[in-house]
Amino acid sequence: MTEQTSASIAYTASELIAIMAGRLLVDGQIVFAGVGIPLLAATLAQRNHAPRLTILFEGGVIGPFIVPGELPPSTNEQRCTRRANMVLPSTDVLLLLQRGYIDVGFMGGAQIDRFGNLNSSFIGPADKPTIRLPGTGGGNDISSLTYMIVAMKHEKRRFVEHVDFITSPGWIDGGASRAERGLPMGGMWRVVTDLAVMGFDEETREMEVLALHPGVSFEQVQDNTGFPLRRVPEITTTALPRSEELALIRELDPGRLYTA
Amino acid sequence: MTEQTSASIAYTASELIAIMAGRLLVDGQIVFAGVGIPLLAATLAQRNHAPRLTILFEGGVIGPFIVPGELPPSTNEQRCTRRANMVLPSTDVLLLLQRGYIDVGFMGGAQIDRFGNLNSSFIGPADKPTIRLPGTGGGNDISSLTYMIVAMKHEKRRFVEHVDFITSPGWIDGGASRAERGLPMGGMWRVVTDLAVMGFDEETREMEVLALHPGVSFEQVQDNTGFPLRRVPEITTTALPRSEELALIRELDPGRLYTA
């Protein structure tokens, strides 16, 4: 997907994902965010409708403010700490997840399946991979211990029937299987792509389309997905990106490091 | 025991214990010390023969220097931190024992038995004590995890056949029983009193007299002990407290808070 126009305003797929994901965040929440789209989305929410939102970074940062144009290259550099409330060891910031302080985790992935399991470790078999991906980072911890928003491009090779490897557990095999495997807390909550916003059926835990982005049909979403998607009866259409939202994203990432 | 004279110099029982205990410390050691006599002894050693001795306090202090005349009321006040190398949480300073960084722990107790087990919890049965004592503090941790020097007054009511309660484990029932109970490291090393310096037999782990203080006979020690004491064949006599040692103790504790 290349540039779309919102009335007269053009935006990229990444900008669309960041804006739509940001709208899902609620004021007062504590959000564990990766860099890139998750950080842009969370900062957008903070500046717009959620001023009391607290961002946490895996590197050991609570409540920072990102300086426009100085996005960090990962969650582990000093740019992540600007005007933070607290800086602490990275193990301890992850333990906040286990203690239960985090409302939502926010990340991407290389592959996702019907039950929201994410793979960021191996394409192909783990003992003889076609591609060795960078790995879990904090992804496994975050998705094991809290609710998740996933932000990624909607492509058939990424939305697969079965992920090659469960790096970050979603609903495992659906139904109650996540809790039965020993993960009683959290779970996959939303998947935001450049085509739609998806959730998971309360019972079967299969992925279902909740809302379509402007100009996108359900069939188009299904065509870009490697498994049959459910759709909620009251499927809606998301509101167009507003010019203020786009302006803010571009102020934050003027070099389009994460939104090209 | 009241004042003794060293040539022409008078000293109290507490001063004698502090001086004799301090002589046991070796340069370069890391010593976990309580306040009172242990602290005086360690500071004495540091100023005399062990300048590279490092003192640790349970309150979370590594390598402090005590200001003469300003002895701390416990190991947990700011007086303990003067010119320290590091101040850290108290749990973490105790974990240094478990990690193996501490050469020797140094404390007192209300009762000690033949195998060096210490009681600082209950006189009488634990469920209906005659006297509820203040408790273990870090004593149990220190004596479970490293070698120990105990400094206490030599009285029959304190040196008992069986302690009423094992707060700080020594050699338990003697022989290999300490390791068999699950404590493979450390153990009781020396007991310093106002009468003698004692160790423990390598095999049976029974208390044995290694050295007598000037003017004290073995029989006198035995008379003040509630169980039969062993004596090493080559039993020695400790050197008299030197005037410099006494002067230093008195400089440190001019109000005789711990040395009356």
Place this chain on the structure above:
Amino acid sequence: MSKETLVKSYDTLRRDVAARDRGLREKVMTLEEAATLVSDGDHVALGGCTLSRTPMAMIWALIRARKQGLTISRSITSTEGDLVFASGLGRKIISSWFSQGIVWGISKVMRHHVEKELAEFDEWSHMAIGLRFRAGAMGIPFMPVRSMIGSDVARIRGDEVKPMNCPFTGERLMALPALNPDVALIHVQRADAYGNAQLDGLQFMDIDIAMAANKVILTTERIVSNDQIRRAPDHTRIPFFTVEAVVEVPYGSVPHECYGQYEPIFAQLDRYAALTSKDPVAGAKQYLDEYVYGPKSWPDYLSMVGMETLLTASRRGRVIFND
């Protein structure tokens, strides 16, 4: 669910935290308002240790509010433990050591209550208390340790400790139960209105206590701006979202000390020891009447301690900055 459960279930832990408003919000209130956040029967952990950074003003406020039946946990317990027992604020104290302090001998008030079975003093090793808080802070239900094994300190804890073997090495260990207090009372040198707290010097177990508790009541020598906190975020020790109340209480640890601020008020501690060593019941009652129930306010209590005494303690407290 019983307040006396040894280890809270993970479900309970998570639900309790999830129910709190953890957003960035101001929480400044009075001692009296903060006291309403504690319920009779709560498990309340105290920060500080022995005579150091004890949350004395908050304990004072809870006694005045006639709270009852608390279980108290603390690393090492001093005069505040006596006051808890003597006032009826609490009937059980979990600690590694309990007496006014070595120089004053064994607490007669502690002895009276424990030996007469009027109250409980549950003894754990100092590191065990610390690791129980740490497990609670980490959100795990137990922590293995290599001490307490083989001693009577473990034996009298009965089922409260569990001998176990390491699943990797087979080594013998003791499993300690996590301790997640309902409330933590912590006194610090400075904090902002949201509850971001900085702690100078000795920290004791306070960070773990704050993270283990379901909520923190923070008393602070002074409230600073959030901008000051953000200037040195690596000095923040307690994050705002653990905190439910921020109370500015200068001299909030008196008659105990606050690192870098003031030393203990030895005259008051000597007076307390003299009163209670004669008669632990009448002496403690007289102390409570005079210094806890008597004053109109915390500043009024401080007036009884005396201006010159406080200024001397402050001068001595700041002496560490001369080094």
Place this chain on the structure above:
Amino acid sequence: MSKETLVKSYDTLRRDVAARDRGLREKVMTLEEAATLVSDGDHVALGGCTLSRTPMAMIWALIRARKQGLTISRSITSTEGDLVFASGLGRKIISSWFSQGIVWGISKVMRHHVEKELAEFDEWSHMAIGLRFRAGAMGIPFMPVRSMIGSDVARIRGDEVKPMNCPFTGERLMALPALNPDVALIHVQRADAYGNAQLDGLQFMDIDIAMAANKVILTTERIVSNDQIRRAPDHTRIPFFTVEAVVEVPYGSVPHECYGQYEPIFAQLDRYAALTSKDPVAGAKQYLDEYVYGPKSWPDYLSMVGMETLLTASRRGRVIFND
């Protein structure tokens, strides 16, 4: 005893520490001297994370000293991991994430070595790595955790993790094996000649790594007096007795950053990415020849990076103090 033992026995741990001279003594030496403290086959843990406070100068010195067969552990691995594999310094890296950084895509050097089975990248969750170091730091052989359960990240670890139930609550947990490296390489902003170290800003897992390792090789932006350390003992993060070497290396993390001192040298990182994305073998070799084997000394390497580049990185690194 094999260097590859998953969990060192308590006996080994204690004996190794007991054998070291832990007295207060000066340990200042050169990079080359410090490199002799590492043996082929050692397990070496690296402080810092991704592009931050990487002990780059020390890694550089170890490659130049032709050390081989190390096992490396680190929270998150970036270009230093590529250099470890490409130089033969190490053949196994234990980490939660391994690539130069998100903005440069997946590391071709990592892919080449792992996919061709020339080297191993053992993946653990980020918190699991942290807790393995923490267990090692605490002197316990395992640590329970509530993540990794139910995922393939745990499955492929086989016997290296052990599912278990809490002895108190019966809850399902995962036991993680303690990690006690032979050596830790840690770069800090300042330390004294004895090895008392202060760390500004992001600490990552460095404190636990220092305590878990049998010995620490400390590189520092500058050596300060012991008096400076003693003026603020609550700022000391690593105690001297864990440390075996103190090496003063200004710009010791270049081309990565050092908090409050300098930002990453993006130009050099871009150049590295360009070299290796064309051909991971030839590109990495060229980089090693040019920047690691080539320079006469670390300052000589810094000259190649360039004065203006370093000054710009320093200016940007200090920008946090403007807040």
